[in-house]
Amino acid sequence: MATFHLDITKEHCPMTFVKTKIELAKLKTGDILEVLLSEGEPLENVPRTSQEQGYQVTGIEQVEGSTYRVSIQK
């Protein structure tokens, strides 16, 4: 089980969840992807859509200001 990192704080729709999906597809079952993202649309949709596709959101924490870290397990 390995942990990978993805920063999408500078991305906009649809590349926020497009990049997340492409990264998640590369992982092995059990691996974790830590996604750094901004509040608003990415924070609302990246965890929700990941969960809907069968991935597990294991944590959401505020890093600083409007930046959050979302941990997603494949």
Next chain:
Amino acid sequence: MANKLSIISFSGDFDKLTAVFTLATGAAAVGYEVNLFFTFWGLDAIKKKQGRSFVGGTALTKLFGFFMGGLKAAPVSRLNFWGASASIFRSLMRRNNVATPEELLEAAKALSVNFYACEMAMHILGLTKEDFIPEVKDVLGVASFLKIADGGQTLFI
């Protein structure tokens, strides 16, 4: 069964193709099956040669092919300013970290979006499957596209 979005990509305009690829990649990224059916001007978006080139079977269709161009030659539907607007938009997109149509096309390939080309429009324009990117899965007519799109949402852009 997965949700399904099928888009008839008719326009060859830069802005409308941006909408096509934005919706397609967004939907594919959230688990939709996505089918893109390119017809008429929309075929420009999936040409192998993204600039201007003489593709087509006869002298007339080759000339059309040249003026229509590929994705990189797509004009903006309004305020085109003789082709300058698309470059301005690309520069604005890069400056604001928004994906360009070319980047969205690459993302669509990575997300296994299904690309189809319209047989009738290809026939008019003298284009063959070899003129398109290899990701084009098949050349279809209306009946086949309707069958593929059946049971999902369909958009015409």
